[in-house]
Amino acid sequence: KAGVTQTPRYLIKTRGQQVTLSCSPISGHRSVSWYQQTPGQGLQFLFEYFSETQRNKGNFPGRFSGRQFSNSRSEMNVSTLELGDSALYLCASSRETSPQETQYFGPGTRLLVL
Amino acid sequence: SQKIEQNSEALNIQEGKTATLTCNYTNYSPAYLQWYRQDPGRGPVFLLLIRENEKEKRKERLKVTFDTTLKQSLFHITASQPADSATYLCALALYNQGGKLIFGQGTELSVKP
Numbered sequence: 001k002a003g004v005t006q007t008p009r010y011l012i013k014t015r016g017q018q019v020t021l022s023c024s025p026i027s028g029h030r031s032v033s034w035y036q037q038t039p040g041q042g043l044q045f046l047f048e049y050f051s052e053t054q055r056n057k058g059n060f061p062g063r064f065s066g067r068q069f070s071n072s073r074s075e076m077n078v079s080t081l082e083l084g085d086s087a088l089y090l091c092a093s094s095r096e097t098s099p100q101e102t103q104y105f106g107p108g109t110r111l112l113v114l
Numbered sequence: 115s116q117k118i119e120q121n122s123e124a125l126n127i128q129e130g131k132t133a134t135l136t137c138n139y140t141n142y143s144p145a146y147l148q149w150y151r152q153d154p155g156r157g158p159v160f161l162l163l164i165r166e167n168e169k170e171k172r173k174e175r176l177k178v179t180f181d182t183t184l185k186q187s188l189f190h191i192t193a194s195q196p197a198d199s200a201t202y203l204c205a206l207a208l209y210n211q212g213g214k215l216i217f218g219q220g221t222e223l224s225v226k227p
Contacts, residue, residue, distance in 0.1 A: 004157075031213050043158070043203065043217035056214045090157050092213075099145045099207030100165070103215060105157030 001026060004093050004106035012112045018079040021109045025072050025093030031055075032074040033103065034066060037088040049074055050097040078111075086113045116141040118206060120218040127194055128226055135189040135221045137204035144206040147180055147187050148215065152201045161202075162189075194225045 005024045013019050025032050033056075034046040045058040049068035066076040072093075078085055088108045094101035121136035137147070146165055150158035164171045164180045164187070171178050177190040191198050201222045205215040 033213050033215075035215075035217075042219045043205075043215075045214050045216065048213050050212065055212045058214075092157075094213050097212035099209065099211065099213070100163065101213055102148075102160045102163065103158075103213060104160070105150075107155075107157050 004091060004104050006089075006091050006106040006109050008109060009107065010110050010112075012114065013081050014114050015081055015083060017081050018077060019081060019111060020075055020077045021089055021091075021111075023074045023076075023091030023093075023106060025074070025091075026104055029093035029095050029104070030072055031094045031097045031101070032068055032072065033092045033094075034074070034076050035090045035092065036060075037090055037108070038086075043090070046076065048097060055097050081113045083113050086111060118142070118204065118216055118218045120202075120204060120221045122221060123219070124222045124224065126224045126226065129195060131194055133191040133194050133198070133223055133225070135202050135204075135223070137187040137189070137218055139185050139206060142185075142206055142208065142216070145209045146207040147178075148205045148207060149176075149178055149187075149189050150203045150205060150217075152203060152220065158203055191223075194223075196225050196227050199223055199225050 031050045033048040037043045048056040068074045090108045092103040092105045118139040148163045149161045152158040179188045201220040203220045204218045
């Protein structure tokens with residue numbers, strides 16, 4: 001079974017631009033979560049989508065948004081990029097939206113904002 | 115305030131010894147606690163999950179304990195090998211918050227031959 005895939009793997013943007021990242025979950029998984037990882041803050045939860053609905057949201061500004069499609073693929077968007085948005089963005093999928101589910105992470109998209 | 119802390123940023127041990135990593139949390143009531151391994155440039159990989167009413171879980175050379183009174187989990191790797199060198203992350207999963215995980219900062223383990 002193919003793992004979680006994320007595209008693109010690397011991205012360089014400038015301040016003020018917007019960016020869209022994509023995540024394809026493992027086949028059969030209906031939940032997709034997004035995390036931001038930085039050296040200073042570690043892994044921080046952004047949001048979770050299940051059946052095309054946002055189920056949980058972390059403490060990030062409204063510039064961070066996401067969506068999920070009917071095939072469970074998900075995208076996240078960051079508008080008006082700031083230098084502090086430079087990070088590794090990780091997507092994770094699971095079968096259901098439940099605290100006992102194992103999360104399967106993708107390789108991440110490394111975003112650099114100049 | 116709510117916190118989740120892992121014992122140290124880096125742990126160096128000799129091959130064959132047991133590595134013990136600590137995860138402490140405050141002001142959380144987790145339903146589950148999970149441990150992940152992360153290698154440089156890669157996403158975390160799931161290792162073990164333990165429920166709040168379980169004391170101990172084992173998988174091959176890995177063992178995790180969970181003490182909800184002390185609000186602490188210990189993660190042990192026995193007979194450690196250089197291939198075990200990685201960053202280990204603990205994560206809390208809370209009731210009624212779906213698949214959301216709250217991660218600690220991680221402990222970087224280095225196993226020397």
